[in-house]
Amino acid sequence: MKQVSPSILASDMLNLGNEIKKIENSGAKYVHIDIMDGCFVPNISFGMPIISAVRKCTDLVLDVHAMIVQPQRYIEEFIKCGADIVTFHIEASNDEDIRASIDLIKSLGKKVGLSIKPKTPAEAVIPYVNDIDMVLVMTVEPGFGGQKFMGETMEKVTEIRDYANKIGKELDIEVDGGINNDTIKIAADAGANIFVLGTGFFKSEEPLTAEQILSKTE
Ligand code: DX5
Ligand code: ZN
Numbered sequence: 001m002k003q004v005s006p007s008i009l010a011s012d013m014l015n016l017g018n019e020i021k022k023i024e025n026s027g028a029k030y031v032h033i034d035i036m037d038g039c040f041v042p043n044i045s046f047g048m049p050i051i052s053a054v055r056k057c058t059d060l061v062l063d064v065h066a067m068i069v070q071p072q073r074y075i076e077e078f079i080k081c082g083a084d085i086v087t088f089h090i091e092a093s094n095d096e097d098i099r100a101s102i103d104l105i106k107s108l109g110k111k112v113g114l115s116i117k118p119k120t121p122a123e124a125v126i127p128y129v130n131d132i133d134m135v136l137v138m139t140v141e142p143g144f145g146g147q148k149f150m151g152e153t154m155e156k157v158t159e160i161r162d163y164a165n166k167i168g169k170e171l172d173i174e175v176d177g178g179i180n181n182d183t184i185k186i187a188a189d190a191g192a193n194i195f196v197l198g199t200g201f202f203k204s205e206e207p208l209t210a211e212q213i214l215s216k217t218e
Pocket of ligand 1 (some may be wrong): 007009010032034065097140141142144145146147176177178179196197198199200
């Protein structure tokens, strides 16, 4: 199923409650929460207090994207704060820790996503696909909102979608970075079904409903 996941990184943090209402009113079902540690990525965003605050004001699906080193250190805490989906980066830990994190998230009854940066090949995530709910293919270098969509990442989306289909796995593929009215169709055609929009949602001159945004994928 296709979903829009508005990223609060581009929202007005002083009015976060209203910004969450804006997401609810748009008909979107997800909220994308970008956690950055200033180490895995050259930027620091926010952490647990924001996940908890958002959780208190909405029943939307909290789609937490951890851009941090050794994410296994904080997974339990993200879930305690209210995360429904925890996505972490394959580049941020080793195979043993990745497997342990996948098991931990599942044992706590939440959905697990694995993310790859633009230069990480699809092959890196393939061994985990059968055990996870979602792959997040970064369509910009992680760290900042408002960057230009990297079309060359689309081959990986198709490769992962083809593999999931081949093994009969129902997999969500999320794209994140530079998604707008034009690039959303390119990503959907490649095989993505969850679309993160930061700038495209919160800073758009003509705010669209989730349905209108998704209609651009047809
Ligand atoms: C970037 C973040 C994105 C960001 C997307 O590292 O993971 O979620 O908010 O922002 P836009 O949609 O502005 O590219
Ligand atoms: Zn993100």
